[in-house]
Amino acid sequence: MCGIVGYLGKRNASDVIVDGLAKLEYRGYDSAGIAINTGDNLEIRKFKGRLAVLADNLEKDNVIGNVGIGHTRWATHGEPSDANAHPHFNKDMTLAVVHNGIIENYLQLREQLEAEGVVFKSKTDTEVVVHLLDKYYEGNLLDAVFKTISDLRGAYALCIVSADHDNELVAVRKDSPLIAGLGEDEAFIASDIPALLKYTRDVYYLDNGEIVHVKDNKVKIYDSERNEVDKPLIHVTWDIESAEKGGYDCFMEKEIFEQPDGIKHTLERRLDESGKIVLDDIHIDKSYLDYINKIYIIACGTAYNAGILGKTAMQKWMGIPVITDIASEFRYNQNFVDEKTLVILVSQSGETADTLAVLRDSKKKGARVLAVTNVVGSSIAREADDVFYTWAGPEIAVASTKAYTTQIVALYMIALNFALEMEKISEAEYFDIIDKMKEIPSKVQEVLDNRDYINVIADEIVGSEHAFFLGRGVDYALAMEGSLKLKEISYIHAEAFAAGELKHGTIALVEDGTPIISIATQQNLFEKMVSNMEEVRARGAYVVAISQKHNKEVEKVSNRVIYIPDSEDILSPIIAVIPMQLLALTVSSKRGLDVDKPRNLAKSVTVE
Numbered sequence: 001m002c003g004i005v006g007y008l009g010k011r012n013a014s015d016v017i018v019d020g021l022a023k024l025e026y027r028g029y030d031s032a033g034i035a036i037n038t039g040d041n042l043e044i045r046k047f048k049g050r051l052a053v054l055a056d057n058l059e060k061d062n063v064i065g066n067v068g069i070g071h072t073r074w075a076t077h078g079e080p081s082d083a084n085a086h087p088h089f090n091k092d093m094t095l096a097v098v099h100n101g102i103i104e105n106y107l108q109l110r111e112q113l114e115a116e117g118v119v120f121k122s123k124t125d126t127e128v129v130v131h132l133l134d135k136y137y138e139g140n141l142l143d144a145v146f147k148t149i150s151d152l153r154g155a156y157a158l159c160i161v162s163a164d165h166d167n168e169l170v171a172v173r174k175d176s177p178l179i180a181g182l183g184e185d186e187a188f189i190a191s192d193i194p195a196l197l198k199y200t201r202d203v204y205y206l207d208n209g210e211i212v213h214v215k216d217n218k219v220k221i222y223d224s225e226r227n228e229v230d231k232p233l234i235h236v237t238w239d240i241e242s243a244e245k246g247g248y249d250c251f252m253e254k255e256i257f258e259q260p261d262g263i264k265h266t267l268e269r270r271l272d273e274s275g276k277i278v279l280d281d282i283h284i285d286k287s288y289l290d291y292i293n294k295i296y297i298i299a300c301g302t303a304y305n306a307g308i309l310g311k312t313a314m315q316k317w318m319g320i321p322v323i324t325d326i327a328s329e330f331r332y333n334q335n336f337v338d339e340k341t342l343v344i345l346v347s348q349s350g351e352t353a354d355t356l357a358v359l360r361d362s363k364k365k366g367a368r369v370l371a372v373t374n375v376v377g378s379s380i381a382r383e384a385d386d387v388f389y390t391w392a393g394p395e396i397a398v399a400s401t402k403a404y405t406t407q408i409v410a411l412y413m414i415a416l417n418f419a420l421e422m423e424k425i426s427e428a429e430y431f432d433i434i435d436k437m438k439e440i441p442s443k444v445q446e447v448l449d450n451r452d453y454i455n456v457i458a459d460e461i462v463g464s465e466h467a468f469f470l471g472r473g474v475d476y477a478l479a480m481e482g483s484l485k486l487k488e489i490s491y492i493h494a495e496a497f498a499a500g501e502l503k504h505g506t507i508a509l510v511e512d513g514t515p516i517i518s519i520a521t522q523q524n525l526f527e528k529m530v531s532n533m534e535e536v537r538a539r540g541a542y543v544v545a546i547s548q549k550h551n552k553e554v555e556k557v558s559n560r561v562i563y564i565p566d567s568e569d570i571l572s573p574i575i576a577v578i579p580m581q582l583l584a585l586t587v588s589s590k591r592g593l594d595v596d597k598p599r600n601l602a603k604s605v606t607v608e
Contacts, residue, residue, distance in 0.1 A: 002072060003195070004024075004070070004071055004098050004100055004189065004190060005020035005021050005069070005070045005071075005190050005191075006068070006069045006159040006189030007169075007186070007187075007189075008168070008186065009067075009183065009185060009187060009217060010185055012062070012065070012066070013034075013036050013037075013065050013067055014062060014065070014070075016199065017036075017068055018051070018070065020070070020188070020195035021195070022051060022055075024190070024191055024195050025050070025597070031048045031049060031082070031084065032051040032071065032073070033086050033098075034046070034070040034071075035068055035070075035087040035096035036063040036064075037161055038064060039065060039166050041093065042089065042094065042096050043063045046085035046086065047085060048080050049080075066166065067161060067168070068161060069097075069161050070087075071099075079123075083122045083123075084122045086099060086124075086126060088121075088124065088126050088129070090131060091134070094162060094163040095134055095161075095163070097130045098158070099125075099126040100156065100176045100177075101155035101175065102155055105152070105153040106128045109128040109151065110127075110128050113128060113131050113132070118131045129148060129158060133160065136148055137162075141168055142211075142213050145160060145170045145172060149172055149211075154175075156172065156174050156175070156176055157173050157174070157176040157177065157191065158172040159178075160172075165215075168213075168215045169187070169189065169212075169215075170212065170213055170214070171189045171212040173207070173210055173212075174208060174209055177349070177351045178190070178206050178212075179191075179203045181196040181204075182200060182204070182233060183200040183202075185217045187218075187219050189212065193236055193394075201236040202234070202235055202236075204219070204221060204234070205382070206221070207229075209224040210222065210223060210224075211224075211226075249589070250397065250585075250589075250596045251596045252399055252401060252489070252585055252596055255395055255396070256578070256582060257448055259406075259444050260442070260444045261393075262391065262392040262393060262405065263405055263440055263441050263444065263574065266391045266392065266409045266410060267413065267434075267438065269391065270413065275435075276431075277416060277417050277434065279417055281386060281388065281389070282370060282387070282388060283386060284342075284368070284386060284418070289418055290422065292368075293340045294320065294340070294342075295341070295343075296330070296341060296342075296343045296344065297311055297314075297325075297346065298324075298325055298355060299355060300326060300328065300354055300355060303346040303347055303355075303400075303407060304324065305481040306346055306404050306408050307344075307411070310322075310407075310408065310411030310415065311323070313411060313412045313416075313570060314411070314414075314415040314418070317416060317424060318415060318422060319419075319424050327345075327352065327354035330358055337362050338365055338367065339365075341362070341365075341368075342367065342368050342370060343359070343367045343369045344369075344370045344414075345359055345372070345384065346371075346372045346373075347371070348400055349375055350380040352380070356379055356380055359371070359380055363385075369384045370385065370387070370388070371387045372410045373389065373390065374389065374403050390403065390409075391406065397595065398488075398596060398597060399598065405578075408573065413437075416434070433571075436567065436568050437571060440567070440571060440574050440575065443567060443575050444578055446564075446565050447564055447578040447579055451582055454586055458590055460515075460560075461515040464492055466509070466515075467483070467486060467492050467493070468483075468497060468510075468514065468515070469482045469483040469495070469496040469519070470497055470502075470532060471498070471499060471529075472498065474521075474522060474572075475520065475522055475525070475529070475576075476498045478519050478580075479497070481577055482519070482584075484496075486587065488584075489593065489598045490587040491599070499529055502532055507539065510540065511539075511540060512540035513540065514536075514540065514541045514542065516541045516544070517545075517546065517583075518536075518543055518544070518545050518546070519545075520545060521546070521564070522572070523569055524569075526547075530557055533545065533558060537558070543560075544559065544561075545558035545561045547561065548572060549564070550566055564578075564579070
């Protein structure tokens with residue numbers, strides 16, 4: 001979850017690294033640091049706090065050199081501090097390393113190194129790496145790296161420099177994202193593409209266990225057995241502007257307003273001339289679908305909430321048992337994955353550690369794995385048997401928005417095509433649903449155009465300590481996503497409840513003025529939801545309803561109503577989530593918080 005940038009070339013390394021780290025600050029912002037080979041030694045600067053602290057220091061007194069590494073940290077071991085900030089270095093400050101991930105056996109390694117006389121200066125797991133490098137270093141940096149990683153257990157991306165080598169840089173990838181970029185007489189290492197786009201669009205996507213050796217501006221890649229790997233150089237086509245704010249106050253706002261285009265691209269770019277969905281990277285036919293007896297949809301956080309809606313669509317259209325579960329729970333619970341199981345993994349980044357572990361476990365058990373992700377070339381995409389890219393474009397804000405709505409669209413498209421293959425729905429029904437899905441982008445835009453009304457509601461709940469979200473059926477899954485958005489960026493305690501469970505305990509939490517967002521988009525459950533809203537309003541709740549335009553009855557039991565355009569019930573969640581995203585964004589902004597970088601969170605969770 002930390003940001004890593006490495007550089008070797010003709011430019012001043014500190015300038016390139018800090019510029020790249022600024023594009024990755026969403027990955028970690030507890031502290032930041034650099035290590036630059038000046039030609040005489042390693043100059044190391046690192047500070048607790050945002051990247052701006054480091055940048056201000058360098059602006060006053062820059063470090064000059066053509067090779068270096070940098071890091072923005074999201075703490076896992078040791079509190080945020082100057083000492084715990086990366087890069088970490090050996091006693092003589094001749095070796096430095098930055099690290100993303102967790103060294104699982106670091107305590108054992110630390111005890112061994114301390115017994116050998118090593119004195120540690122931090123509380124991090126990372127520092128064991130640089131002291132192991134120091135132990136094994138005999139003049140050949142690559143040799144020392146190979147010996148060091150043979151001692152490590154866990155997930156890590158590493159980037160390493162040495163004072164003895166002003167023309168050399170080494171990086172390692174194991175279960176944590178890392179790419180290498182190639183420019184004209186220069187090379188780059190980074191955790192993610194936005195860090196490099198200003199300088200190059202040509203990148204190598206590193207596979208698990210691979211080591212990058214940059215020397216004299218040439219890049220060589222090795223596998224864990226030290227065999228040289230011939231990898232394709234991939235040209236990145238998306239524009240750097242798509243990773244910038246584009247005039248919006250924050251990335252989250254920009255990404256919310258990009259949803260009409262993201263949904264349209266995810267759907268319509270996959271329709272052939274007849275209007276039928278073409279799933280280019282999914283090679284599953286009727287014989288396989290008839291063979292399997294269950295589907296698991298596994299994900300974390302927002303992606304899990306999208307998976308619940310995917311489950312509803314698959315069971316409705318395919319008529320097959322579908323089980324959703326949280327990746328971190330699924331791994332350690334008894335499950336029934338076998339060769340007759342299709343496992344669908346949903347991950348915005350394609351690097352989510354728990355989800356990736358489920359992928360590998362499932363394949364060992366003989367299951368087929370289908371990935372739904374937003375990042376081309378990510379670990380989950382590469383290791384899955386089949387892949388569906390959501391085409392939402394880069395998502396920078398920690399709180400996911402456009403990835404969520406495009407994940408729902410993706411899962412619905414997969415469900416529709418599988419149902420047609422299985423002959424569970426007619427072509428007429430299939431094309432009718434697709435036609436209605438084509439209308440979603442304009443309906444989402446209609447909700448976005450009603451933002452001023454959301455601002456009024458935000459004013460009325462901005463001072464609240466608690467808020468509750470109610471729903472039934474797919475609206476309950478939507479309530480889970482709405483509550484997650486509000487709590488993660490506004491820090492208001494928010495919970496989602498199945499409305500039918502109110503009388504089984506949760507209604508005791510309702511007090512005068514408690515904001516309750518009640519979602520009532522499902523026609524077969526509408527009257528039940530109206531009754532639930534009456535119950536909480538009678539106990540003093542401030543009820544904000546979200547409902548389709550034709551359901552005017554909701555006005556009688558609500559303080560405020562946010563109407564969304566009428567749509568097919570199964571499709572309404574894609575539209576109904578928009579006002580909840582806007583509400584969370586606006587409340588957070590009115591509280592003066594950093595919307596894009598909520599405390600204690602990072603964008604890509606690459607450790608357990």
